[in-house]
Amino acid sequence: MIAGPQINGSGASASPLAAYATGEVANFRAAATPAPAPELEFHDGEGKTVRLSDFRGKTVLLNLWATWCVPCREEMPALNALEEALGSDKFQVLALSVDKDGLELARAFLKEVKADHLALYNDPHSRANFTMKGYGLPTTVLIGPEGQELGRLIGPAEWHAPEAKALIEAALKLSAR
Numbered sequence: 001m002i003a004g005p006q007i008n009g010s011g012a013s014a015s016p017l018a019a020y021a022t023g024e025v026a027n028f029r030a031a032a033t034p035a036p037a038p039e040l041e042f043h044d045g046e047g048k049t050v051r052l053s054d055f056r057g058k059t060v061l062l063n064l065w066a067t068w069c070v071p072c073r074e075e076m077p078a079l080n081a082l083e084e085a086l087g088s089d090k091f092q093v094l095a096l097s098v099d100k101d102g103l104e105l106a107r108a109f110l111k112e113v114k115a116d117h118l119a120l121y122n123d124p125h126s127r128a129n130f131t132m133k134g135y136g137l138p139t140t141v142l143i144g145p146e147g148q149e150l151g152r153l154i155g156p157a158e159w160h161a162p163e164a165k166a167l168i169e170a171a172l173k174l175s176a177r
Contacts, residue, residue: 017142017151020170023163027153034148037062037141038131042096043103045120053147055094059171060143061159063095064128067109069137071156080115081160086168090145090175093118093159098126098137142167145175 015030040052052062063079065072076095083093095118097106103122110118128134132141140157142150150171157164 015151016174017167017170020163020167021151024158024161025153025164025167027155027157028142028151028167029153030151031149034144034150036147037143037149040096040123040128040131042121042123042128045103045107047103050121052143055092055143056147057145058089059091059145059150059168059175061091061093061168062132062141062143063093064098064132064134064137064139064141065095066097066099066137067105068099072138073109073113075138075156075159076110076113076115076118078157078159078161078164080113080117082164082168083117085160086165087117090172091168094121095119096128097122098129100124100126142171144171150174 014032017030021028021030037052042050044050061082065076067073079093079095087093099105099122102124103120106122107120110120132139136154138156139152139154141152144150
């Protein structure tokens with residue numbers, strides 16, 4: 001069994017990312033000791049099985065959300081804007097719907113809010129919530145290119161804000177070392 005990262009709830013952390021938990025992402029808790037993120041299995045927009053480990057080599061902002069979650073719905077345009085601004089072969093917003101009704105519900109919602117920069121992913125069994133210890137939605141986990149959890153934010157955030165972009169850019173610089 002893989003132990004989870006030690007998250008320092010006080011805001012103080014050995015992680016240099018803790019300094020970037022300000023403004024719109026002040027609730028981000030950097031992992032004092034990053035640990036491997038657990039493996040997840042879910043579906044892409046065509047219904048093919050995908051694993052979180054398939055994203056190794058990229059820094060990933062994994063966002064667990066559902067169409068029935070009002071704060072999730074409200075933050076989706078900001079996640080889309082973050083992907084538009086910073087998405088690359090080095091970074092991706094992975095918005096993972098945990099809707100039990102599957103891909104079509106999530107697809108319709110993403111189309112409705114014009115989230116055209118986010119790829120469609122769905123976990124129809126909602127196992128990701130439990131596996132990632134996402135004890136509330138939305139839960140957003142920052143994962144480094146080697147698959148380690150760098151930190152997390154429980155609840156909504158303005159992911160297109162300058163502070164969020166600075167956090168992601170700092171994570172990318174750390175990963176490039």
